[in-house]
Amino acid sequence: MSTRQAPDTETAISAKSLGKVYRGEHQSVTALKELSFSVSRGEFFSVVGPSGCGKSTLLRIIARLIDATTGDFEVNSREGSRPENSVVFQEHALFPWRTVQKNVEFGLEMRGVPKQERSSTARDYLRKVGLEGFEDLYPHQLSGGMQQRVNISRAFANDPEVLLMDEPLGALDAQTRHVLQEELLRIWNEEDKTIIYITHSLEEAILMSDRIGLMTSRPGTLKDVYEVDIPRPRTNKTRNRSDFNELYSELWDSLEDEVQASMELRRAESQ
Numbered sequence: 001m002s003t004r005q006a007p008d009t010e011t012a013i014s015a016k017s018l019g020k021v022y023r024g025e026h027q028s029v030t031a032l033k034e035l036s037f038s039v040s041r042g043e044f045f046s047v048v049g050p051s052g053c054g055k056s057t058l059l060r061i062i063a064r065l066i067d068a069t070t071g072d073f074e075v076n077s078r079e080g081s082r083p084e085n086s087v088v089f090q091e092h093a094l095f096p097w098r099t100v101q102k103n104v105e106f107g108l109e110m111r112g113v114p115k116q117e118r119s120s121t122a123r124d125y126l127r128k129v130g131l132e133g134f135e136d137l138y139p140h141q142l143s144g145g146m147q148q149r150v151n152i153s154r155a156f157a158n159d160p161e162v163l164l165m166d167e168p169l170g171a172l173d174a175q176t177r178h179v180l181q182e183e184l185l186r187i188w189n190e191e192d193k194t195i196i197y198i199t200h201s202l203e204e205a206i207l208m209s210d211r212i213g214l215m216t217s218r219p220g221t222l223k224d225v226y227e228v229d230i231p232r233p234r235t236n237k238t239r240n241r242s243d244f245n246e247l248y249s250e251l252w253d254s255l256e257d258e259v260q261a262s263m264e265l266r267r268a269e270s271q
């Protein structure tokens, strides 16, 4: 297996002082505050933090699905014809009336990519995620893990500047999750893709990432950014390394304080 080069230093995304307030009729929630970061092109950047700290909010802002209340961010696009981003959510977002093949082709179809080209691109990516032979099935004929494989291949096939993933493997059982983590790493290793990856799992973050941003309790901001200085390629066996476990302990020490703060906040708000 080839060893991936370290990500280059060209900035793919930079965000400055992002803030988000959800305004309700009776009360407002400040989800993010003064959050700044930058991600290099080709980097795998994970974001971890306590539940409700604003991770999905951050991703949805970068995906341009919602607006930030304050601050701004920039995605450094190389080619105008490529989509700026593709998003993979935890829930499968496949079209039930389209076959596996047609689901993967969807983004390419929207961009007017010729039929033959989109067909071979989709087949390529389906093969990369081990779904060769399943092209003509419909989503309901697939297991959850297979559906998420389709989602992942669709996102890569779109060839976006950045891939935004919000707990993409969160709904899967542990074994399937481990297999897909390795598959995702393998595909990312072959492609020059920038990924922002939200996860609740510190283990997953360490296994996959070049760097990990750890968020504070709400209002979420980046508390620290950790370099994952563990050689690639990484596999499930990488979890047994002592440096893996040392980093896990370091991250958990910091995250635990934020989880406590987050629980106290929720307790106070419910009174």
Ligand SMILES: Nc1ncnc2c1ncn2[C@@H]1O[C@H](COP(=O)(O)OP(=O)(O)OP(=O)(O)O)[C@@H](O)[C@H]1O
Pocket: 022, 023, 029, 030, 031, 049, 050, 051, 052, 053, 054, 055, 056, 057, 058, 218
């Ligand atoms: N549309 C919305 N309207 C009002 N409040 C919202 C909305 N979306 C999110 N929130 C609130 O903003 C805060 C951050 O939510 P968000 O989903 O971004 O957190 P998260 O870190 O992704 O959570 P989790 O880890 O549990 O998925 C939470 O308090 C949530 O209740």
